Amino acid sequence: MSDAPWQPGASLDVIKQSAALRACIRDYMQQHTVLEVVTPALSSAGSTDPNIHSFRAGNYYLHTSPEFPMKRLLAAYACDIYQIATVFRDGESGRNHNAEFSLLEWYRVGSDHLKLIDDVLALLQRVAQQFNRRCPAPNIIRYTEIVATLCEKSFQDVCVADVKKVFLHHNRSYPDAIGNDLDAALDLLIDEFVVAEFEPDQITVMLDYPASQASLARVSVNARQIPIAERFEIYWGRLELANGFHELSDSAEQRARFEKDQRIRRARGQQSVPMDEHLLQALASGLPDCAGVALGLDRLLMVLSNQQSIDQVLAFSTERA
């Protein structure tokens, strides 16, 4: 951190690299005939996801991702689109988090999540080349299988007590406030025992998320007959860079998931957030088969410019804003 609070967190070099990164991405997208779009940051609906908190701005919500309006564009025009958007998430602040950050949100029509992984890796390759960085071949790992291995039982039989046992066995702190929230327990398990072991110069693709963590992805059954989300995450080192889905297009299923989110929010005593009826209507009118990914550009820049905190790649992080 620089000394005085008025000063930028990022050096001029890093600010130049940030500009170069955006130029490189736009160049790549143009070559692959992906159309750049702009959607509003202010929305009448928010994110119902109980783990994502929207800021209020008057009668609107600041978007936490441009996903919903971009899917409305897909339903209307069915072409490959991308956007570099500043998004806002309340309460996210730390070495790798800033309440306001840049997402590359990118959709490919006629693609599933597996095909999109190759696209994202190709983009990373291209960007790494520009920055004279080696872009290693990815390790592919599967969430549900890792959990089964760590807990020494079939994924479908794993419960919170099994996860806690792993922590106690390794003499690690486990917050009892997790209660009965299995997904929260699994998140911590993965972070503490899997992500913590990733080598700094390793790219990891995580697949086969549990169906309970499908979010906006389709659910299917994997080779082990376990229901899994058609979802992936990409890590560079220990940094979570991207999250992608084979997008759910079933409007009724989407509404049921929003309603479930809202029930969880009520149970946790969180602020209620209206679900996006425009999105549901767009899905009902027909979303083309597509896959989408959101990639955190500030974190990608951290990797490319060898910076240790997000504050060092932003002109002014929220703490300096």
Place this chain on the structure above:
Amino acid sequence: MANYNTNEFKGGLKIMLDGDPHTIVENEFVKPGKGQAFTRTKVRNLKTGRTVERTFKSGESVEGADVMDTEMQYLYSDGEMWHFMDPKSYEQLAADKTAIGDTHLWLIEEAMCEVTLFNGQPLAVSPPNFVEMAIKETDPGVRGDTATGGTKPAYMDTGAVVKVPLFIEEGEVIKIDTRTGEYVSRVKS
């Protein structure tokens, strides 16, 4: 005492954990994009001095510890307790053996010390970073030997033993860094 939410955590915050006061040494916000947020901390137990890792679910709230650091003057020891005085209020407090720890080696009367109070009682005492003490006993000085870098033990009234250069004489006053227990310099009288 106030409760603190994990989003108020920062280095130096004093909180109660398992019945003991702790200070937060490090804290890190951890959250997968689509998942539950956690706060991973390193906390130091102010009673035992032990540092451990502790993870909280974000949004948890933890009771604050009524711990404050205050400058007090050391008065005397009665053998069991060490007595200190607040120079402003003249209030006197006594610290026991656990609170004093090794600090008694560096306590000279009237020295200003940092006393950490927990619920109003001394929990720990830090001596000044530098103290000046007269040597009670050491081998005779080797005249003129300022260059060889050899040392010998010197014994203080408090029981402290400090390695001093060979030319130092018994009865001389020396300056000591209490953080390392090392000799700094001779004090010219």
